[in-house]
Amino acid sequence: AGPLVAIDSLSVDFDTAGGTVHALRDVSLEVQKGRVLGLVGESGCGKSTLAYSLIGLLADNARVVNGAIRMGDRDLAGLNAAGWRDLRGRRIAMIFQDPMTALNPVLNIGRQMIDIQYRESLSKAEKRARAIEFLGQVQIPDPAARLDVYPHQLSGGMRQRVCIAMALLTRPDLLIADEPTTALDATLEMQIVDLLRELQQRFGCAVLFVSHHLGTVAELCDDVAVMYAGEMVEKGSARQIFHHPQHPYTQALLACDPARIGIATRQLPTIPGSLPDLRRPPVGCAFRARCPQAWGRCASDHPPLYVAQTHHGARCHLLNPEEGKT
Numbered sequence: 354a355g356p357l358v359a360i361d362s363l364s365v366d367f368d369t370a371g372g373t374v375h376a377l378r379d380v381s382l383e384v385q386k387g388r389v390l391g392l393v394g395e396s397g398c399g400k401s402t403l404a405y406s407l408i409g410l411l412a413d414n415a416r417v418v419n420g421a422i423r424m425g426d427r428d429l430a431g432l433n434a435a436g437w438r439d440l441r442g443r444r445i446a447m448i449f450q451d452p453m454t455a456l457n458p459v460l461n462i463g464r465q466m467i468d469i470q471y472r473e474s475l476s477k478a479e480k481r482a483r484a485i486e487f488l489g490q491v492q493i494p495d496p497a498a499r500l501d502v503y504p505h506q507l508s509g510g511m512r513q514r515v516c517i518a519m520a521l522l523t524r525p526d527l528l529i530a531d532e533p534t535t536a537l538d539a540t541l542e543m544q545i546v547d548l549l550r551e552l553q554q555r556f557g558c559a560v561l562f563v564s565h566h567l568g569t570v571a572e573l574c575d576d577v578a579v580m581y582a583g584e585m586v587e588k589g590s591a592r593q594i595f596h597h598p599q600h601p602y603t604q605a606l607l608a609c610d611p612a613r614i615g616i617a618t619r620q621l622p623t624i625p626g627s628l629p630d631l632r633r634p635p636v637g638c639a640f641r642a643r644c645p646q647a648w649g650r651c652a653s654d655h656p657p658l659y660v661a662q663t664h665h666g667a668r669c670h671l672l673n674p675e676e677g678k679t
């Protein structure tokens with residue numbers, strides 16, 4: 354069986370007052386059925402843009418300029434609004450950094466959880482029973498009593514649990530989580546990550562977990578993709594990425610302090626220098642200005658994604674077999 358979703362050479366531009374921003378450039382990535390894929394990188398690297406393009410929620414000023422997003426025999430990159438409405442919350446669901454993005458502040462939790470089941474041919478009582486069951490699945494105590502409360506009456510952690518329950522109610526094949534724990538403290542974060550892992554195993558859906566938190570990704574993910582300046586610079590299994598990183602950017606992220614790559618690491622380590630201007634991406638390697646290993650070729654030639662090992666690749670000239678490592 355092929356991947357659940359195959360992103361093929363996807364490029365997305367944003368039209369802004371300051372010019373066209375090339376937010377995603379030639380990104381290819383596969384999401385495998387039933388696996389958790391972590392998408393990491395500094396803020397502004399394009400990871401949220403990639404996540405939003407997978408659920409048809411790109412901003413109005415965004416344009417897919419090239420590439421395809423294949424799911425089964427469909428190309429999601431070419432879907433219109435009606436096509437996305439059909440797919441979203443059925444095959445693909447999303448939980449957001451801020452749970453209030455997904456929750457309606459003026460409707461109680463029960464009503465929202467019943468409404469999201471509009472496709473199901475169940476009675477209202479059955480939908481209500483399922484809502485209670487799913488609140489239990491996300492370990493909300495006394496779930497039946499929670500149906501009558503409004504989002505503002507819940508804590509941030511409880512709200513995110515409700516959002517996870519609502520996403521799972523639609524039985525998606527792919528659950529996208531865009532930094533879902535960023536607003537929470539470390540203890541709650543750990544609880545939500547454990548919960549996601551448990552639910553993912555129980556429901557068997559694939560998860561795309563967007564994070565700037567390496568510790569969480571190490572904890573949760575089977576596969577990892579590293580983005581830099583709108584490009585996919587390295588991808589592989591979590592073991593390959595954390596134990597045998599190939600790209601100097603990935604190496605820099607991990608080398609900052611390997612001992613801290615536990616759940617306690619709240620942030621991406623800081624690497625000196627800043628991201629290139631994505632209105633004018635560099636001709637050669639996008640990481641060149643910050644790369645300790647850069648040489649002449651890195652300024653003139655744009656590195657392709659070289660294969661390091663089966664299922665492991667990195668966009669760096671050091672991996673060119675012709676070049677040889679020195």
Ligand code: SF4
Pocket residue numbers: 600601602638639640641642644645646647648651656668669670671
């Ligand atoms: Fe560094 Fe060159 Fe590799 Fe880019 S291509 S990461 S500049 S060594």
Ligand code: MG
Pocket residue numbers: 396400401
């Ligand atoms: Mg983001």
